[in-house]
Amino acid sequence: MSRVSMKLPLIDLSNLGENDSPRWESTKTQIREALKEYGSFEATFNNLIPLELRKSVGDGIRQLFDLPLSIKQLNKNSPKTYNGYVGQNDYGRLVESTGVNGVLSSHAVDTFTNLMWPDQGNPTFSKDIQLYCEKLSELDKIVRRMVVESLGLEKYIDEHMNSTVYRCRFQKYVAPRTPNSMLGFFSHTDKNIISTLHQLNHVNGLQILTKDGKTWIPADPTSLDSFVVFVGSSFHAWTNGQLHAPIHRVVVSGDEARYSIGLFSIPKEGYMIKTPEELVNEDHPLLYNPFDYYKFLDFIYTNADASRASPDPLIEYCGA
Ligand SMILES: O=C(O)CCC(=O)C(=O)O
Ligand SMILES: [Fe+2]
Numbered sequence: 001m002s003r004v005s006m007k008l009p010l011i012d013l014s015n016l017g018e019n020d021s022p023r024w025e026s027t028k029t030q031i032r033e034a035l036k037e038y039g040s041f042e043a044t045f046n047n048l049i050p051l052e053l054r055k056s057v058g059d060g061i062r063q064l065f066d067l068p069l070s071i072k073q074l075n076k077n078s079p080k081t082y083n084g085y086v087g088q089n090d091y092g093r094l095v096e097s098t099g100v101n102g103v104l105s106s107h108a109v110d111t112f113t114n115l116m117w118p119d120q121g122n123p124t125f126s127k128d129i130q131l132y133c134e135k136l137s138e139l140d141k142i143v144r145r146m147v148v149e150s151l152g153l154e155k156y157i158d159e160h161m162n163s164t165v166y167r168c169r170f171q172k173y174v175a176p177r178t179p180n181s182m183l184g185f186f187s188h189t190d191k192n193i194i195s196t197l198h199q200l201n202h203v204n205g206l207q208i209l210t211k212d213g214k215t216w217i218p219a220d221p222t223s224l225d226s227f228v229v230f231v232g233s234s235f236h237a238w239t240n241g242q243l244h245a246p247i248h249r250v251v252v253s254g255d256e257a258r259y260s261i262g263l264f265s266i267p268k269e270g271y272m273i274k275t276p277e278e279l280v281n282e283d284h285p286l287l288y289n290p291f292d293y294y295k296f297l298d299f300i301y302t303n304a305d306a307s308r309a310s311p312d313p314l315i316e317y318c319g320a
Helices: 022-037 051-066 106-116 123-150 154-162 233-238 293-302 304-309 313-318
Strands: 010-012 040-044 086-089 092-101 164-173 182-188 194-199 206-209 216-218 226-231 248-252 258-267
Touching: 010 022, 022 040, 022 123, 051 123, 051 164, 051 258, 092 106, 092 248, 106 123, 123 154, 123 164, 123 194, 123 226, 123 258, 154 164, 164 182, 164 248, 206 226, 233 313, 258 293, 293 304, 293 313, 304 313
Parallel strands: 010 040
Antiparallel strands: 040 226, 086 092, 092 164, 092 182, 164 258, 182 248, 194 226, 194 258, 206 216, 206 248
16 A cells, blocks of 8 residues: 655634634634644745845855854853754754844844854854744744634733743754664654744655554645744643644754754743643543743753653653
């Protein structure tokens, strides 16, 4: 029997119109269903990122990864941030990744570029990255607003939207130059709220595991205006498990490097993630006690091997 390869749901977020337009309403349902079943979907959004900006950001990220290792390593994880440089380590031998916390602030982005380009900074890259992430954050906000609305939790919208900041991470996957595919980024769930991934060149490799754990769905973008959206463990917990937080990985092959950029909405420091009581009842008992995202990350990193082996370390950390 020939196997048809599965695809992620494709949802168009361009021209949605007003909050209660018929398009808004029908898209909301599509998003909720996609995030329940797959924890992920491919979003198209025409001209969200103008082509020039995309090219310029692509060039900037190549230059960034071409910098000497000793410079790239200057971007360190400080306590409570996980935005520092990781290179060709146990995440995957082929991946390098580095990022900026609080990326919508010009101060945060300038601090990063001044560290990477100590002579005169990189004003073009600073400006581009900030604009790029602002655009991606529009997508993040639409998705979250729609989820909250479709769960009938309008009264929590402001609190929810104000409870996060944005982290941006850039990834480069070295070309394996072997006939076989190689693991670029190990299987994992994201731990934040929503992740929005944009592949910057035509080298594919991102895969999402189905809920039943049986099939890896390739998340190859179908156009330049295409983004992959994932649910992270924190949003899974907030929705009392209604949204699935999918396991995903990156597998690469061929002779060209892959580049991607991710925007992650993450809870603000000190914010306790607490499932709204409206989502808890006899049929849906509380899954997770209130928790602090950063303390959860500390737990994961101090129990790294066990956490990696566990299908859901959040259960071990604060399961109800
Ligand atoms: O590079 C990608 O496409 C995915 C990266 C990823 O999963 C992550 O940064 O959490
Ligand atoms: Fe991820």
